[in-house]
Amino acid sequence: MAREIIHAGLANRSFIDRATTGFDEYAASVEAFTLAEGERLTGVPAAVIREAAHAYARADRAMICWTLGITEHHTAVDNVLSLINLSLLCGHVGRYGSGVNPLRGQNNVQGGGDMGAIPNKLTGFQDIESDAGARARFEAAWDCTIKPRYGWHLTQMFDAMERGELRTLYVIGENPAQSEANVHHARKLLDGLDFLVVQDILLTKTAALADVVLPSAASWCETEGTVTNSERRVQRVRKALDPPGEARDDLWILAELARRLGRDWGQPTAAQVWDEVRALSPMHRGMRYDRLDALGGIQWPCPDEEHPGSLRLHERLWADPVEGPLAPFSVVEHRPPYEALDASYPIRLTTGRRLESYNTGVQTNLYRSPLHRGESLDLSPEDAERLLVEEGEIVRVSSRRGAVEAPVRVDRSLRPGLAFMTLHFPDQVDSNVLTVDVTDPKSGTAEFKAAAIRVEKIAPAEGAAKATTTEPAWTSS
Amino acid sequence: MVEFEVDGEPVKVFEGQTILDGLRKKGIDTPTLCYGETLRPANVCRVCVVEIEGARVLAPSCSRKAEPGMKVRTDSERVRHSRRLVLEFLASSTDLSTAPEAEAYCAEYEAAPERYGPPAPPDPDRDRKRAGHHLEPDGLTAATVYAPVKVDNELYVRDYSKCILCYKCVDACGDQHQNTFAITVAGRGFDARISTEYVVELPESACVYCGNCIAVCPTGALMFKSEHDLRAAGEWDAEGQTVTTTVCPYCGVGCNLDLHVQDNRIVKVTSPADHDVTQGNLCIKGRFGFQHVQGP
Secondary structure, eight states, rough: OHHHHHHOOOOOOOHHHHHOHHHHHHHHHTTTTHHHHHHHHHHHOOHHHOOOOOOOOSSSOOOEEEHHHHHHHTTTTHHHHHHHHHHHHTTTTSTTEHHHHHHHHTTTHHHHHHOSSSTTTEEEEEEEETTTTHHHHHHHHHSSOEEEEEEEHHHHHHHHHTOOOOOEEEESSSSSHSSSSSHHHEEEEHTTEEEEEEESOOOOOOHHTTTTTBOOOOOTTOOOOOEEEEEOOEEEEOOSSSOOOOBOHHHHHHHHHHHTOOOOOOOHHHHHHHHHHHHHHHGTTTOOEEEEEEEESSEEEOSSSSSOOOSSSSSGGGGSOSSSSSSEEOOOOOOOSSSSOOOOEEEEEEOOOOOOOOTTTTTTTOOOOOOOEEEEEEEOOOHHHHHHTTTTEEEEEEEEEEEEEEEEEEEETTTTEEEEEESSTTTTTOGGSSEEEEEOOTTOOOTTTOEEEEEEEEOHHHHHHHHHGGGGHHHHH | EEEETTTTEEEOTTOOOOOHHHHHHHHHOOSSSSTTTHHHHOOOSOOTTTEEOOOOOOTTTTTSSSOOOOOOEEEHHHHHHHHHHHHHHHHSSSSOOOOOTHHHHHHHEEEEEEEEOOOOOOOTTGGOOTTTOOOOOOSBOOOOOOOBBEEEBBEEOGGGGOOOOOSHHHHTTTTTOOOHHHHHHSSOOGGGGGEEGOOOGGGGOOOOOOOOOOOOOOSSSSSEHHHHHHHHOOOOTTTTOEEEEEEEESSSSSEEEEEEEEEEEEEEEEEEOOOOTTTOOOOOOHHHHGGGGOOO
């Protein structure tokens, strides 16, 4: 698309010249990718690539939104940089109705990062290594010493378990025993830990492996707090229900744990914790609780109590002259999926989600959705015909890491050579046994979207016996 | 700004706003049924009509744009008479027992739907009526749109005995909100009804169970199955419920959920129509995916 936009004279030259750097190197790097080459690499017809390129470049306003189809590859960061390059090429950034927008998959992915639940930043994206001033403010507030050193992200933690350096794990609200790529391997590592604590609202498969399970209240309806959505809008969540049994608020559990480890934090309320966030994170400073209520949430940065919040980032690129640093183009190399297709594993498997379900199905398999249809291996009509398999037939699906059995569903929207599965019903079909745990070197995200698989028929009697397991869990209750 | 007159008093609204906007600004109670804050006016129920000086016919205030100098009457005998007849026709032919405002409207306008006779019983063939099939009423009963309740899934029920054909569900399912187009109006005249394609049950239809049709339904014809079951058991307790606004857990859009809770159980989920993020709309997970916090 970029080469076509440049050659068709549709690049926004005045924006590029004023607000960006590195255009010449970028233009040279995409030169080899003609429409024909694009079609050869992707299977998308050249005319369609051209149409998309022209529509995007000619639009008054255009936005690129993406989800895990871009980021669950070993080229995750490069894929995102490619989209940013496109937006810079056309000047579709920092203006009303334009921009690049990663749609988050959970209600607080953004907020988790904002709050510092990432290995390299303190609350408000203040760098642990390089921002000594921020470190000092947190040290004063918390009465402790913060080492200027990045921690591990999830993938690095599993690597550290493999090396035997990480022996204890405390998991809050995640189900890695079913959600990790190459899940047999992940489960083995979790199983081999000295000590595993799981804090969750339901007894997940990960919790079943744990030495200690801390039952917690559901954060979206049984406790108070805030979450931050994809557009950086901080909103309050509120307690509508009393949690069941002995389940406790996450905040209560953490404060109790701290007390027993020798730090008495008292029992802070969510509002008190939020006020601490506001005191330490400049971009949240103006977000008083009553303002969050009155304004229906506030988008960061919101530096003071008069500030209405920020609808858009990067508007500075349109100031004349540009305020702050120019936006760099990034030269990105094309790299195909890690696992090449070959005679043994000739079909590309991509995994994803369906509308009515959510991740490993811990929550969503419990409501009676008419849209639930259990797991299936979705194949193109051409592949189903070639493999002599029929709709509903149980087949064996194998990758280099393991095999599962799943019923076939023929999907006309798939092209030959491409198969699809979800991760929603791991108790029925453990799809992540198949996925490849090679990761993006920068983000650590695994390549859930591109494994190489083989599909085989299995003996009729064996297949018939398995067919009863394809119903979602609730139908048997 | 546009200045016009309501019942002899001046009122100002922004250009493009309707007479109804002016009436609400003045605090004049105006009945509405087919009007929805998040939808384009369908103009079908006629219960909000007003009299405009110099106009031959009454005008629906929900859709008629305010014009400078307009003289509007909201409480004339003609307006009251028209509203009364509309309410009587609707209330005699449909079951308005779960339409929140119907009782108060009927009292205000002295509507007496019972004078049309006892209601005709449900017609199991109503969904299959074709244009021209309609039979002459016998005069002993009030003609009704009554039909058996449709319970064909575990999430929501459709009781078209309560349907006033306001089109809001069709508009919400179609190009105004959801763009799913699972339902439309089938049939003509008094036989008109809301239908899926070929009258298939919901699980066979294009429905994606967002429930945005339930959210806009003014009469309770579309209802959470949890509410329907509690009402059937005589256990629905609207006064005893709390409504708490929170944020959906299922993705990063940040839709606001209003959780309607009775006896520490979620019995219904709505979304505030005036919130910036989705203007009252949700998807199946946000609307119905709460079972995991309350067991079977």
